[in-house]
Amino acid sequence: MSNSSSIGPFLLLALADTRQLQLLHFCLFLGISLAALLGSGLIISAGACGQHLHSPMFFFLLSLALTDLGSICTTVPKAMHNSLWGTSHISYSACAAHVFFFLFFLSAEYFLLTIMCYERYVSICKALHYGTLLGSRACAHMAAAAWASAFLYALLHTANTFSLPLGQGNALGQFFCEIPHILKLSCSKSHLRELGLIAVSVCLLFGCFVFIVFSYVQIFRAVLRIPSEQGRHKAFSTCLPHLVVLSLFLSTVMFSYLKPPSISSPSLDVALSVLYSVVPPALNPLIYSLRNQDRMDKAAA
Incomplete structure (x- = not known):
């Protein structure tokens, strides 16, 4: 196949070989969806019922x-x-x-x-x-x-990726459309443009990571200077949900994209994609909801 027109209007996503596995996958995704809806619903309903939506923490949590x-x-x-x-x-x-939407939300x-x-x-x-730096x-x-x-x-990644001609088949080997698997179908060397965008993205994401590390170094130094143990515990507990969510997000993404090629396999790639693309969004609202339930209930009362 030499170009995208020979592939036709459809691509093929990865699918389990047996009917039992397909139904198992359906039940797994259904459970994850319900968990995400439950967690997000708790946060959104608490924000709608209480005045704490005006707090910067809950405003960003709702987002x-x-x-x-x-x-x-x-x-x-x-x-x-x-x-x-x-x-x-x-x-197609x-x-x-x-x-586009996956990259946008991620x-x-x-x-x-x-x-x-x-x-x-x-x-x-x-x-x-606090009130001055984080006003509404x-x-x-x-x-x-x-x-x-x-x-x-x-938008940049999507436009650049889908401007490439495809000619290496139409099977993606994933349960959703992912740029690395789409680039494998390209029969053009122009995918170097995408590598350039990825390099710029890495610099941007690494800059955010350095900012996060620097901020938490300052936070831990400030917490350790609090004289009372109860005060230190209270200050650290406000950071714990964010640390858990951030660690879950970064660890799954980094392991999925930086794993050694020697341990790569189609089934492992699919499993890791579920781990970083589906599991964190489902667990994040639940982590925040459980840790902040008392404050949500008090604010909503």
Whole structure:
């Protein structure tokens, strides 16, 4: 096959070989979807019922919950449909939409987690200036910057990836459309443009990572200077949900993309993709909901 027109309007997503495994996959994705809906619903309902939505922490938490919900809705429904009906087809345009929304929500989540790190830093290290540095307008601007940056990031990657001619088959080997698997289908050396975009992305993401590490170094130094043990515990407990969510997100993404080629296999690639693309968005709202339930209940009362 020499070009995209010979491939036709459909691509093939990975699907389990047996009917029992397909139904197992459907039940797994259904459970993950329900967990994500439950966690996000708790946060959104608490925000709608209480005045704490005006707090910067809960404002960013609500934004994160919406992002996680969007991420789940991008990848899981199609995978559930394919597993239930035993199909593996996805149209070329739907695949492009898959890539765009997945990158959009994934990058928006990372940017929001970076902003939430800044919020924790101000809360602990600059407590007297909290209201000034994190006013409603400042929070709205930071959230808008995160969403706008994620939109631009996803648009550039999607436009560049789907401008490449495809000629190496039409089987992606994943349960959703993912850029590395699409690039394997390209019969053009112009995929070097995508590698250039990836290099720029790595620099941007690494910059956010350095900011997060620097912020938490300052936070831990400030916490250790608190004289009472109860005060130190209270200050650290406010950072714990963010640390857990951030660690889960970064560890799964880094392991999926930086694992040694020697341990790569189709089944492992699919499992790792589920681990970083579906599991964190489902667990994040639950982690925050459980850790902040008392504060949510008090604010909503």
